[in-house]
Amino acid sequence: MSSELGRALRLSVFGQSHGKAIGGVIDGLPAGERIDMEALFAFMDRRRPGKALSTQRNEADVPEFLSGLQEDVTCGFPLAFAIKNADTRSGDYAPFATKPRPGHADYTAFLRYGGFADMRGGGHFSGRLTAPLCVAGGIAKQLLEKRGIFVGAHLFAVGGAKDVGFDPVLLTQEALLAPGKKEFPVCDDARGLAMKAEVEAAKSAQDSVGGVVECAVLGFPAGVGSPMFDGVENRLAAALFGIPAVKGLEFGAGFGAAGLRGSENNDPFVLKEGKVCTETNCHGGILGGITTGMPVVFRLAFKPTPSIAQKQRTVDLAEGVETTIEIKGRHDPCVALRAVPVVEAVAAFALLDLYLEEGRWN
Amino acid sequence: MSSELGRALRLSVFGQSHGKAIGGVIDGLPAGERIDMEALFAFMDRRRPGKALSTQRNEADVPEFLSGLQEDVTCGFPLAFAIKNADTRSGDYAPFATKPRPGHADYTAFLRYGGFADMRGGGHFSGRLTAPLCVAGGIAKQLLEKRGIFVGAHLFAVGGAKDVGFDPVLLTQEALLAPGKKEFPVCDDARGLAMKAEVEAAKSAQDSVGGVVECAVLGFPAGVGSPMFDGVENRLAAALFGIPAVKGLEFGAGFGAAGLRGSENNDPFVLKEGKVCTETNCHGGILGGITTGMPVVFRLAFKPTPSIAQKQRTVDLAEGVETTIEIKGRHDPCVALRAVPVVEAVAAFALLDLYLEEGRWN
């Protein structure tokens, strides 16, 4: 088992990068919800390849809905969708069947599936599989928004360059959603220039570069989540590590909290217009696994795209000798860049799942 | 639902800090495995309170086994155990029922359970609940060790002071297990002195301090795990965020990878004595959610203990006014310190679960 997510709301993702189609089945959506298709496609467009700084592979990426909708309204039954794979150049990947690319899942897929894995284009591990995540998460985002819950993300760091972070206390809906409307999704455009320069520098060096995506959630109700293994952090973590290339996750002050004193990290409770809040938000909106009502804030570390044009050392599994490879193909120099909407999508799906599970939709 | 973990191997944890008992039920252990009780109690002793740098609460913490064992050998049926709560001073906590302690789950428990939560001593959120985790994980560690799989951790950072990390490539079993044998569980004792000084400084300032725990796993088979949402990272993350005070998790190069180029972060495949390895280990032993056979390496950020003796600002939920509190009680100045064996325990449990789930025990 592998490619399923959720409890009250379930997602089953399928597809290989160069197979016939990719897609998913969503089970547990409430009935009677109209999906704004234009908004959904606009959201998916944010991760679409074929833009300036990303892979040149060009796919329409328009999902065909097979079930679960009647005239764009959910009917309560499982919602299935498929996205045809049109533009594939499988030949590019042939050599890697026995010469695993460093940093890729070629070798582990070989171990796990004994040579039967369809790894053309990265197979089921491909970044292309984030398209179904965006369909499912884009729908989840729309449902949450109807309840006044907004999920937004921005590119927080690329290599050594950094954006400013979301304000974890004063964050407005406008500020949250602003980066998603830009071609280069940052809060501070001036800093964005330096970040973009890092991507371009990596690209022109036939290399790639890592990055950090920050995500925040506004309007999520307080009191959701459970102690121990069913906290909001556990649930988000289990989902977010499903995004390819994620190697780290922190909530609120995160790793920074390790360097703080309790007197600095403890967020004092205060009253604002009669409502219990915290003055600061080092806790990232979650205490004891349960939401406090403050913005939920987390950051994800993305490794550099493993596919780079430089010659790399590897092992020929068939011959049992060391060798080198060169990866042609088409690749994003910074996977974190296109991951921004994917992070929003997966977070939205996991949060809607929790929301539904606690019976808050009724 | 909240306090359950695992799929092929299941743990259900129960208990409040000041209730009658804490404990757990483990379902899915293979039959016929002898538990070395002396080793188990020695392991639990590593997290036991009552030592110099930790809370002065004194509990024997000896689990009573209620089922699942015959003369210390697993019989295949659910293994249940209970640890009596002996030394409780509930009076210390009475004021916090309506005046939530900053950084604690008092407020969110109030939201979630509407005032009915038994929050004496932190209730089910208390660090005391890590004792059942250590029983379950201590048993899991023993089973893994019989298969040549070793899990070890050390205190990697406290405030601004840092230990050296485990060598992610050359790590030996001896080096892995060495910190666990020390009263102050670090790799480099000289650096440990500076780290200890941070704890003591926080303590004498009536404050607390955060930290980082690093954990590694040696001998875990290659090829375990699945893509997307069922990878080793997802499974470890879902479990590890169940440890109180964890606010971040990173695998391999983790957040550091965000600052690297692909040419730096990609670990070249090489042959060592005929075996496929990677020359470096930025991937932390996991690619595409599946183990490569290299050491699994991850780090957890712990926030500073929220209980500090200083006066803190909070809200009186009953009166609806801002107020202050002082926490007397007994508290660890650095929760990360005693968390070291807990991290090993939870990681061991999650990995044994994966191991059993993939049918590798047979």
Next chain:
Amino acid sequence: MSSELGRALRLSVFGQSHGKAIGGVIDGLPAGERIDMEALFAFMDRRRPGKALSTQRNEADVPEFLSGLQEDVTCGFPLAFAIKNADTRSGDYAPFATKPRPGHADYTAFLRYGGFADMRGGGHFSGRLTAPLCVAGGIAKQLLEKRGIFVGAHLFAVGGAKDVGFDPVLLTQEALLAPGKKEFPVCDDARGLAMKAEVEAAKSAQDSVGGVVECAVLGFPAGVGSPMFDGVENRLAAALFGIPAVKGLEFGAGFGAAGLRGSENNDPFVLKEGKVCTETNCHGGILGGITTGMPVVFRLAFKPTPSIAQKQRTVDLAEGVETTIEIKGRHDPCVALRAVPVVEAVAAFALLDLYLEEGRWN
């Protein structure tokens, strides 16, 4: 994994018949619910051994609550309980370690756990394990009753003798609960005499006899359940086959429906006092996996108690030869008789789980 039940409400059962204790952990109970302990113990008393027609083993069977309650009110955290095993005569069972009793799980436990299973008194398979089911289900029954939902059962058949069934349309709360108040739990006491005679005849012949238990649920809301694998029938079935000795389950007209025409079996929709009902109730309150609001009605077939005093043929697993055994011990001549409250308990737990899962508690 084996001994866990439920999704929003979870039960983990532990214990062997002759181990230290049996018990369970319930996770997911709403906070703030007062448990009527007197009513709970009275309910458990209905399945207690030591009565005239049942095994002579005498156990107080009083659960000790270890967590999850404060002054008999649920606090939202996992509720754990243990029942000490006091009166055990393990010597009685020694011979069966290698000579499996026909109709028992001795042989399959040997296959499954390779000789390590603690099968004294039937181990984890023992009817004694229905005591924790009655604790969990007795609590569930109380919670359901607060919402106007009542679960009742009666002994429907023993050998060739039959009770009258519950009226599936006109069933009142009084009629539903009447059998549970009798020592011999039937609807029609006259018929009960013939049924009792069957039990006594079996007993005096050093034999045992099978039976059928019928259960009904009043007041469960309409519209609960989901199509395919998550219908009310699926969920009840998965739970009810967990009761030892159950070999069949039917809803509504059940196997009788196989002999009917559609024109007989289809229940016409009618209006009663403005409410949509069905005139008959062959569907047993469930259509398409979803409740209609009519009484939920089902019947369970129980095999005869496999432990009988007559000499029986078996195989000596150690010697590899055919042999015979005689079972001394203490046994119910008709397991269905004491199963009546167990059926109510398991049904109540499964239905409360569905009720909570659909967010109807809020």
Next chain:
Amino acid sequence: MSSELGRALRLSVFGQSHGKAIGGVIDGLPAGERIDMEALFAFMDRRRPGKALSTQRNEADVPEFLSGLQEDVTCGFPLAFAIKNADTRSGDYAPFATKPRPGHADYTAFLRYGGFADMRGGGHFSGRLTAPLCVAGGIAKQLLEKRGIFVGAHLFAVGGAKDVGFDPVLLTQEALLAPGKKEFPVCDDARGLAMKAEVEAAKSAQDSVGGVVECAVLGFPAGVGSPMFDGVENRLAAALFGIPAVKGLEFGAGFGAAGLRGSENNDPFVLKEGKVCTETNCHGGILGGITTGMPVVFRLAFKPTPSIAQKQRTVDLAEGVETTIEIKGRHDPCVALRAVPVVEAVAAFALLDLYLEEGRWN
């Protein structure tokens, strides 16, 4: 959530009867298994509509495989398939939106989904959704057969007419598979004539008739399954009640066991060619939830097809008055008849799931 099945092997079913497509995603199939497409289509043909005694709706029912296969060999990734809905006459069903058909899920779907359910042709509740079950189960059957495990079923009863049952002790592979090769799937063709006459009599009376399907499994290993809620009976029951129109399930002697003495129902253990067997098989191959190695035998009660051409009474939900309806459409007079391969399919899927979960594939 609703339409998902399995633990180590997962099935997610989607589609409405008159939507764009029906289908499913199977996650957890071992890699490297060749699917015999001709055999799969032949198996699916057994449930195909358009034959003499069944509905006249004509569908090619050929699944298109979207992922998970490379040249008919499983690649380890989720296997998705879709079956286009071609021949739909939605107009036939329009009146039932507010006038629920007796015995159908129209009314409960209205309660559950508030009028948004796409119930054309029965929506997601339609018998048409058994086609994806046959794809998934047909694949499972092929995998089991490679391990020497065979699943077969026959029509055991229709109305008052009965077939002979499978011999629960001496059943051969040939006898098991024989009914599936016949147009009218019974063991005894002479008895089959009387059964067929029941179907025809119901049909010519513009009525329908119920039936019983018996299923057996040969070659399934002994020692599979777990006590309490994870026994083979629990797992099969949870799956089999997902087949539309099932109202009862019994294992081995089943409801008949309720009328037996222990001395009759206990199956003596004997040695046959050095192998431990039971002389009789009242236990249906399962003791304590665990397989004994004897044939697994169970029977399912199917209610009569609820769609009949006679005028029936119902309620107009929009007007709030009693009324009548006449169902035109195209319907099987005996749903049990076409259910025979569906029972095999669902049983095979559930058993392969258990087989994989226990690590027996490796």
